[in-house]
Amino acid sequence: MAKKPKKEENPKVHKDLEGFKMSINSFGEISSSFSIDKINEFLNKNVEDKKLRDRDDLEDIPTEKKRKGKTDSE
Known part of the structure; x- marks a missing residue:
């Protein structure tokens, strides 16, 4: 049987990363369909x-509460 x-x-990805592809060539170099800056911007916005x-x-780093629209006083 063949x-x-x-x-x-x-793969299923976040809507902001639609079309994201990564590959590794024969020399071990990683290539991506998105720039590193765009990937870092996404990670900074979505990952604590x-x-x-x-x-x-570090007051300017968003915390989980601030990301959801709440302040520390609530």
Whole structure:
């Protein structure tokens, strides 16, 4: 019995990352369909940095409460 050819499915991604593709060439270089700046902008907007979460000296870093539209006084 012959093997079925594998379908190439696109992974489920966030709507802001539609069309994002990554590949590694034969030299081990990573290439992407998005620029590093666009990926970093997405990560800064959507992912909380655990290392900076409890620091008091960094007021301009959004916390989970501030991201959801709440303030610290609530």
